[in-house]
Ligand SMILES: [Zn+2]
């Protein structure tokens with residue numbers, strides 16, 4: 001009988017205490033580097049302005065990062081921001097299409 005289940009070792013680095021409650025923390029904040037337990041931090045979405053380019057002002061990204069509660073932005077605001085920027089970029093796209101159509105029709109008129 002072959003029983004080769006991998007040993008359930010859980011070495012890892014020495015557990016650091018959570019910055020808030022002192023419980024064993026399993027990760028560190030990517031912003032302030034404080035250690036936090038699963039109750040006082042986690043995978044949180046942030047809004048990052050990446051900018052640049054023709055429509056640089058509209059370029060935002062919403063990566064998920066390991067953050068403690070203190071560094072976590074208001075998640076509902078991040079989601080609202082993401083939705084607003086989504087609508088805005090669609091509006092810009094529609095505007096460009098309309099401008100394109102307008103330009104094509106004007107150009108066709110002008111050619112006659
Ligand atoms: Zn904690």
Ligand SMILES: [Zn+2]
Pocket residue numbers: 029030031032033034067068069070071
């Ligand atoms: Zn933090």
